[in-house]
Amino acid sequence: MEKEVFEKQLMEYLKGTLAPDKKEVFEAFLEQDADAKKQLEELGGVWESLEMLAVPEPSSNMDMQFFEQLDTEITKSATATTSWTEELKRMLGVLFRPQLVYSVLILGLGVLGGYFIKSGGSKANTTIETVNVSDTRELREKLVLTLLEQSSANQRLQGISEASKIVQVDEQVINALLKTLNNDPNVNVRLAAIESLSNYVNNPSVRQGIIQSIPNQESPIIQVTLANLMLALEEKGAIESFKKLLEKEELDTTVKKKIENTIASII
Amino acid sequence: MHQLTDNALMLKVKSGDLDKLGLLYERHKRRLFGFFYNMSGNANLSEDLVQNVFVRMLKYRHTYSGEGSFLAWMFRTARNVKYDHHKKNKELFQADLSSWDYKMVDNDNAIAQMEKKDNLLLLRKALMQLGEEQREVIVFSKLKEMKFSEIGEVLGCSEGAAKVKAHRALKELKRIVQKMEIG
Numbered sequence: 001m002e003k004e005v006f007e008k009q010l011m012e013y014l015k016g017t018l019a020p021d022k023k024e025v026f027e028a029f030l031e032q033d034a035d036a037k038k039q040l041e042e043l044g045g046v047w048e049s050l051e052m053l054a055v056p057e058p059s060s061n062m063d064m065q066f067f068e069q070l071d072t073e074i075t076k077s078a079t080a081t082t083s084w085t086e087e088l089k090r091m092l093g094v095l096f097r098p099q100l101v102y103s104v105l106i107l108g109l110g111v112l113g114g115y116f117i118k119s120g121g122s123k124a125n126t127t128i129e130t131v132n133v134s135d136t137r138e139l140r141e142k143l144v145l146t147l148l149e150q151s152s153a154n155q156r157l158q159g160i161s162e163a164s165k166i167v168q169v170d171e172q173v174i175n176a177l178l179k180t181l182n183n184d185p186n187v188n189v190r191l192a193a194i195e196s197l198s199n200y201v202n203n204p205s206v207r208q209g210i211i212q213s214i215p216n217q218e219s220p221i222i223q224v225t226l227a228n229l230m231l232a233l234e235e236k237g238a239i240e241s242f243k244k245l246l247e248k249e250e251l252d253t254t255v256k257k258k259i260e261n262t263i264a265s266i267i
Numbered sequence: 268m269h270q271l272t273d274n275a276l277m278l279k280v281k282s283g284d285l286d287k288l289g290l291l292y293e294r295h296k297r298r299l300f301g302f303f304y305n306m307s308g309n310a311n312l313s314e315d316l317v318q319n320v321f322v323r324m325l326k327y328r329h330t331y332s333g334e335g336s337f338l339a340w341m342f343r344t345a346r347n348v349k350y351d352h353h354k355k356n357k358e359l360f361q362a363d364l365s366s367w368d369y370k371m372v373d374n375d376n377a378i379a380q381m382e383k384k385d386n387l388l389l390l391r392k393a394l395m396q397l398g399e400e401q402r403e404v405i406v407f408s409k410l411k412e413m414k415f416s417e418i419g420e421v422l423g424c425s426e427g428a429a430k431v432k433a434h435r436a437l438k439e440l441k442r443i444v445q446k447m448e449i450g
Contacts, residue, residue: 007434055301062314
């Protein structure tokens with residue numbers, strides 16, 4: 001039997017996928033060829049031992065995080081697919097409800113009442129409310145910074161999701177998000193950081209931070225996402241960074257084309 | 268009850284029925300976890316990488332054509348996730364031998380168990396000494412559900428070449444084990 005044919009059939013034999021007729025011929029061959037039989041025994045021993053190597057069960061945490069993430073995606077996708085006609089119907093439905101009439105009436109009474117009451121306490125109320133909003137923001141920012149430092153990618157993703165809930169973020173959070181974009185080992189976390197940072201592109205330091213991170217990115221998905229973002233923003237300042245990226249030899253050819261097109265479109 | 272095939276489920280995910288990814292996850296999470304665990308020996312990292320595979324499957328669902336084997340497509344995605352991980356961390360998987368275990372057989376006595384444990388630890392070490400590509404082909408070959416034609420699809424070679432690669436990897440593993448036994 002030819003060496004390569006023997007090697008292929010030996011693997012099929014060990015895996016148990018050799019067809020019955022071929023198996024018979026193979027076994028007959030083994031009986032006649034002592035070297036081949038010895039090889040089967042030796043390799044067969046290692047093959048069987050591999051069965052004994054145990055793999056632990058993944059933790060329930062993995063399931064929890066997967067389904068959490070899937071739920072978020074499903075919600076996102078459902079929101080995006082609600083058509084404008086459905087939205088219009090829903091709004092019209094609300095307008096013609098009798099509850100609306102009552103609500104307007106009560107609101108009118110409230111306004112009138114408010115007009116006649118002196119405004120002494122209202123100032124104090126506003127202050128308290130402002131303090132509360134600011135407290136919540138600070139707490140959330142602290143939470144974001146803590147979560148972004150965690151070793152689990154899922155917790156860092158959660159941190160970014162928390163950051164996206166803050167309307168006006170401070171420099172510290174921006175810097176933490178940019179640091180994540182530049183250094184996080186997990187590609188999904190980096191992607192989420194871009195998505196979150198894209199909410200604050202009106203802030204020049206965010207734009208600059210994203211542009212500066214372009215040449216450091218090695219993952220094709222990140223490179224393409226950044227190209228799409230810069231294209232959407234028509235950011236001419238990104239051209240130099242993209243050119244630096246194009247100089248990299250290991251750059252994926254599809255990404256290369258994408259970046260060249262992006263540069264051409266921005267110009 | 269008729270069960271939807273993996274291909275049919277993934278096509279449903281592609282058409283927007285994202286819920287079905289949960290079923291695919293339940294079917295394949297252990298297989299994927301086993302792949303990453305056998306490659307890295309690190310359970311926490313393996314869990315993270317399994318998540319990344321499904322995130323990527325969701326993200327690139329539009330590229331799924333439904334042709335060919337779903338298993339091969341999924342493991343190709345898993346390889347890309349592994350590749351990205353290496354690229355980002357600029358290091359290959361390192362073995363943490365302390366966490367490894369083996370499957371006990373009830374009728375083993377204590378001495379036989381110790382011996383078996385030693386042998387299997389040796390085998391683990393030998394497996395980690397194999398080049399990553401060879402380790403990968405061994406891990407795929409040991410998956411009962413995966414045919415050599417599918418392994419070829421994942422590795423980007425013919426079915427015959429996959430068998431030859433598996434044979435060479437197994438031979439190399441045996442050589443390393445023997446060398447370690449002598450040393």
